[in-house]
Amino acid sequence: MSKSDPIKKVTLKNGKTRYRFVIDVGRKADGRRDQRTYTYNTLKEAREQRAKIIAESAKGTFVADSAKTVAEHLPEWLAGRRKLQESTRTNYANSLKPVIERLGHIPLQKLTKTQVDDLVTWMLESGRRVGKKGRPLAPATVTLTLGRLAQALDDAVKQGILVRNVARLVDSPGTAPQKEMSTWTAEQAAAFLAYVAEDRLFAAWCLSLYGLRRGEVLGLRWCDIDLEAKTLTVCVTRIIVKDQVVHSTPKSARSKRTLPLDDTLVAALRRLKSRRAQERLKAGRDYRSSCQTCNESHVFVDEVGEEVDPESYSDRFEVLVRRAGLPLIRLHDTRHTCGTLMHLRNVPAAVISAWLGHANVAFTMKTYVHSQDEALKAAGGTLGAVYGTTEKETAADDTEQDNVTREPDVRKCEKNGPENESAA
Template sequence: MSDGIKKITLRNGKVRYRTVIDVGRDAEGKRKQLTITKDTRTEVRDERARIQHQRNAGTFVAPNKLTVSDLVDTWLTTATRDVELATKRSYEDAMRYVRTHLGGKRLQELTEEDVEALIDWMLTSARRRGGKAGTGVGVRTVSLTLGRLRAALNLAVRRQLVARNVAEHVTIPRAARKDDKANKKKYVPWTQEEVQQFLAHVASDRLHAVWLLSLIGLRPAEVAGLRWIDLDLDAGILKVETTRTMVAGVVVEKDAKSGAGERGLPLPEIVSKALKAFRKRQAKEQLAAGEGWHASGRVACDELGAAVKTDWLRRRAYKAMETAEVRKVRLYDARHACLSWMANNGVPDVVVSAWAGHADLGFTKRIYVHSDPQALRAGSDKLGELLG
């Protein structure tokens, strides 16, 4: 009885054995077949049995000619179907390193060693912008790329394009993480004294109310996106509902960062007064500008009423810090200062997290709340009471 294996003679006279096996159907329902050619009949029989076993177990992966770049294209199409522009851009940026270093490699030939080589290349010489070309990029960038590559390979496994995810167990070297932590610039938010010094200087500044918004914990994009219709100054309530930021050089206006990000905040009296004064000032500026006025409806706007971007706010904030002779910090650090001060002065953690617009209380405490010398002194005093 024939076993379906044929003996063939090649042009050079070499004898080999071949058979054809069904391996499923394509997207149109047509039967797909795989040709097995080996040096001996036994090898062909064993390979056929292996494939039949994997088909029955649902683990068979048919050979294909897809490259890593082909997978990146497929994954990006799937992963960015329902995400914001900023997220889409971050995925594309992360995968750009994969395309550059591994894009032309056959997907089914990709190995753990290849992924490790990608990591080493990124840590040593992958930079093309944002610093000296030919040097390494940061560990955070490497981690994001590795995470996206793992996700793409998981998709390939689910679609039976590869047998396993070769990036699953690849890690960033511990030495690289240690060096990155040692070299990372530590951002220290303002102390209470620095906040008060800055506010005393900008009390007469046109953007006094805007700086107060940063100092009560709003993100820069939330400050830039805030509209007068989001404020009820009689009731002293501010609603955070929109943001305005830059993504790949394009201004993006959207809803708040998350469900928790959409929040209503009761305003301190000093902030309400400053906002009322700023609204009156804008009314005078509108009269002076006449037809040149841009009716953006934004709280943070230029002298002609046009909406501003976060980099516009940042430049003016840095100038104000310089003239106030206070330590230069990021606008985001003003947010850190606010949340740290609240946490260190008895405001419950859950309230601090809700004020920040976070759904994860642990994230607020881990990232935004910094102990200060005054808080440590209070701890020392309590210990003194304990120890007598």
């Protein structure tokens, strides 16, 4: 080796010989040169690795050594997802807990497909950590965890920390077949509203059946309602995050929307507002007020202005459904009921999607529109009318029935003989 050779021979304190070089591998985040030092046992190995680094740097595929672990990278990645709602962020963090627990100590660059496969197997066999610990987790839950890990490792690839994403090589367990959502018919929905007509939260039950999310109903303020223009605007939600009720913005840009109110809702809200005024006077200083804009608390509160707890609202719905003797559905299924009934009444898909506050029409039609038994029967009748088979089949059935009726008479006459014919 000459003095100009970039690879230097070095002698360690124990007398052993090594070969070392310093090389630029790009720029750091702050713009400074990123120089790395590499040491190898033989000159041949050092030259091969130096040539490889130069070639990969030229192609933009070089990945410098990093000691960052899985447990260090995942929280950093999640912190960078600034547009996530707090509730969504919490769901992401929960789904990644098994990864940090089982694989967090492993350096990102040493994470293998086999290790991720083992994680998936463990979750499917005994990954439950809440409730019945040690029981299998649902395939949908495992799929969600694998998907979040894959997203986080995609980010590491973009940063140049990883060459490839091993999580993308792992087969997803998929999800269980989706159960057909339970929805009410128009008659059942009307029966429920008739049953709760005198309930203090009647207007809230109306809004739930009109397709608003639970958080949207309970986040509604009087300043969001224009009873003269007959509109309401969804701009605040009350949701549960980490066992705490928090105020948040709507789920997406399209979730913030202004909807018309029909006469039933306007009348229900006027009655509630009048009742609230009386309760406010009765409670006096003990009455709560949390909205500075309209000097009122949210629309749906108790007698002293205390906001309705979201879980209590869902529980109350179940109690009322049981008392009304109607098929039991979840509170969230009222949104599915709304979308389904609108669709069955030929409301355009784009309008249904906008009404429900969805990001796109395809999601609405795939997830929130369902079949109903009565609709299937009506569809069958429609096809019969279209194909012209209904009347023909009926006529054929009548003819066949006439033949069946006459044949026994003929046989009876032949058996009994002419002498019995007059008596018959």
